Amino acid sequence: MKVDFLIIGQGLSGTFLSFYLKKAGKTFLVIDDEKPNAASRIASGVINPVTGRRIVKTWKIDELMPFAFSAYKEISEFLKIPSCIHEGAVLNMHTTKQMQQAFNNRLQNDPSDYIRLCANEDNWSEYFNFEFGIGETYPVLIINLFDLLRNWRRYLMNSKYLQAEHFEEESCFREDHIIRYKNVEAKKLIYCDGASVASNPYFNKLPFAYNKGEALIVSIPKLPRDFIYKQGLSMVPWRNEDLFWVGSTYEWRFPDDLPSASFKERVETYLKNNLKLPFKVVEHFSGIRPANSERRPFVGFHPIYINVGILNGMGTKGCSLAPYFAHQLVQNILTGTLIDKEADINRFSMQHFD
Numbered sequence: 001m002k003v004d005f006l007i008i009g010q011g012l013s014g015t016f017l018s019f020y021l022k023k024a025g026k027t028f029l030v031i032d033d034e035k036p037n038a039a040s041r042i043a044s045g046v047i048n049p050v051t052g053r054r055i056v057k058t059w060k061i062d063e064l065m066p067f068a069f070s071a072y073k074e075i076s077e078f079l080k081i082p083s084c085i086h087e088g089a090v091l092n093m094h095t096t097k098q099m100q101q102a103f104n105n106r107l108q109n110d111p112s113d114y115i116r117l118c119a120n121e122d123n124w125s126e127y128f129n130f131e132f133g134i135g136e137t138y139p140v141l142i143i144n145l146f147d148l149l150r151n152w153r154r155y156l157m158n159s160k161y162l163q164a165e166h167f168e169e170e171s172c173f174r175e176d177h178i179i180r181y182k183n184v185e186a187k188k189l190i191y192c193d194g195a196s197v198a199s200n201p202y203f204n205k206l207p208f209a210y211n212k213g214e215a216l217i218v219s220i221p222k223l224p225r226d227f228i229y230k231q232g233l234s235m236v237p238w239r240n241e242d243l244f245w246v247g248s249t250y251e252w253r254f255p256d257d258l259p260s261a262s263f264k265e266r267v268e269t270y271l272k273n274n275l276k277l278p279f280k281v282v283e284h285f286s287g288i289r290p291a292n293s294e295r296r297p298f299v300g301f302h303p304i305y306i307n308v309g310i311l312n313g314m315g316t317k318g319c320s321l322a323p324y325f326a327h328q329l330v331q332n333i334l335t336g337t338l339i340d341k342e343a344d345i346n347r348f349s350m351q352h353f354d
């Protein structure tokens with residue numbers, strides 16, 4: 001089998017990279033072992049335009065949000081599935097007086113496109129205990145990652161563009177103009193391997209700072225599904241049932257990637273204290289975000305092995321960054337347009353590639 005590209009991984013990065021290569025008429029084979037707790041499979045799927053206590057806009061968000069909205073709509077249309085992206089709002093139930101004041105000051109002194117007061121605050125007391133009012137973030141984008149990844153995988157498999165297996169480095173041989181892997185010959189190899197990059201021989205010296213996150217999937221049949229509820233933890237509508245994703249943690253030091261009893265206990269206590277509706281925990285996830293200290297993606301081709309590339313480092317923001325930088329990488333391949341210099345891996349010195 002001869003292809004233009006061999007792609008390792010079908011999380012968000014590999015999905016959008018293969019989508020844009022397909023659109024460009026390139027041939028490829030994706031190899032993916034469908035790790036059940038890969039970040040893309042357990043993420044809540046939210047694109048939130050603001051962050052932190054100071055409620056600042058996230059990097060490039062004015063560009064990333066409209067791009068992401070069109071990208072997810074386009075891939076849904078291609079797959080002939082209902083759109084896997086929709087607009088919603090975050091109801092931020094302030095947990096302290098100070099947080100309420102910070103939100104209101106921000107709204108008064110520096111009104112942004114993305115925050116506003118909650119119009120009908122009292123209606124929410126039927127569902128939640130809250131003391132310090134509600135501020136809204138609007139719009140946010142919510143993505144049904146489950147449908148997207150499953151349907152794109154099905155399309156790739158039916159078209160023989162995907163091999164469901166673990167990619168074994170020791171079976172891959174790189175020459176100047178060709179990559180050989182078992183019965184496959186490819187012109188270029190691109191890794192979209194998420195946190196598994198830790199054992200990647202070409203890119204494992206890039207400054208990744210892996211970050212563990214956990215979430216519970218909770219059935220709450222009576223809670224309206226058009227909002228994300230935030231009160232310390234976030235509750236995000238999950239798939240198309242009566243489920244909510246509740247999380248998360250951001251751990252920089254961790255012994256393993258397994259779900260912990262302490263997280264489950266903490267979230268159950270949180271729900272008992274904050275939610276006025278009956279709930280039932282149905283699942284507990286835990287996985288590793290492919291994050292880095294710069295909070296910028298890692299995109300481009302290896303400076304020495306120029307037919308080996310990477311699309312990774314999406315950190316906590318893969319839903320918005322992966323489509324945008326997959327597109328940028330494909331444009332770079334097709335026409336030589338430059339990759340954003342904050343994301344291009346060639347910003348790193350050679351010691352990161354030894």
Ligand SMILES: Cc1cc2nc3c(=O)[nH]c(=O)nc-3n(C[C@H](O)[C@H](O)[C@H](O)COP(=O)(O)OP(=O)(O)OC[C@H]3O[C@@H](n4cnc5c(N)ncnc54)[C@H](O)[C@@H]3O)c2cc1C
Pocket residue numbers: 008009010011012013014031032033034035036038039040041042043044045046047165166167168192193194195196197212213214215247248286287288289290311312313314315316317318319320322
């Ligand atoms: C708890 C949690 C919540 C999150 N919530 C959000 C959110 O709301 N919004 C947001 O924007 N981001 C969120 N993120 C971050 C987001 O999930 C990641 O940035 C993004 O999913 C990374 O996608 P990726 O495709 O680069 O990597 P991954 O999703 O890790 O995908 C890598 C793929 O490669 C495959 N693979 C790896 N190695 C091999 C191999 N050797 N052989 C075969 N296959 C291989 C894996 O099976 C996997 O399918 C969250 C992450 C976590 C953990």
